[in-house]
Amino acid sequence: QVHLVESGGGLVKPGGSLRLSCAASGFTFSDHYMSWFRQAPGERLEWVAYMDSGSRYIIYADSVKGRFTISRDNARSSLFLQMSSLRVDDTAMYYCVRGSSLTGFDAWGQGTLVTVSS
């Protein structure tokens, strides 16, 4: 059974940094594209970052470009999101997601909440 478990969320001050992690199990992690998405309370879903299985193709939403970095460790079936220069409008539930532009995003974690507030 596919399982994605996020961790690392919490309360951080504006300008601060946070690193999210995602532990994957139940499938061959190294075969799949992975992404981070987020959803602010009461808002629509927003794509954050996307990477291929070999970390060669990586793209970011304009809203996070230059501040967030997605990475993965295929040996440990783990996905990461390093977030810096955090802003109040980065407050959201962050989801680790499996999938691609062609297959759709077919497996989602339960999310980890990031709150940016002074």
Place this chain on the structure above:
Amino acid sequence: IVLTQSPVTLSLSPGDGATLSCRASQSVGRAYLHWYQQKPGQAPRLLIYATSNRAAGIPDRFSGGGSGTDFTLTISRLGPEDFAVYYCQQYDGISRFSFGPGTKVDIK
């Protein structure tokens, strides 16, 4: 590419049919248009990928169609578990993904 969805809210009874619309500001490739269901407090679930293909485990009362800038999600007979928010999502073929604002299907 900006996605708009209509209606904002659909109030229906169990057993009714539902047609949800997703309109794009520019043409979207059929391979790149997907639909999701989200219930309160839960992560989204993929329903339809590439416009018209049901994801694994999705019942056949869900179907998708469309092309260009107009896409639809149809639910033939609403079950009690189908009352939720539905989002369409696209990839522009270059470097951006986006979601529509969602359609809420609630119980009349």
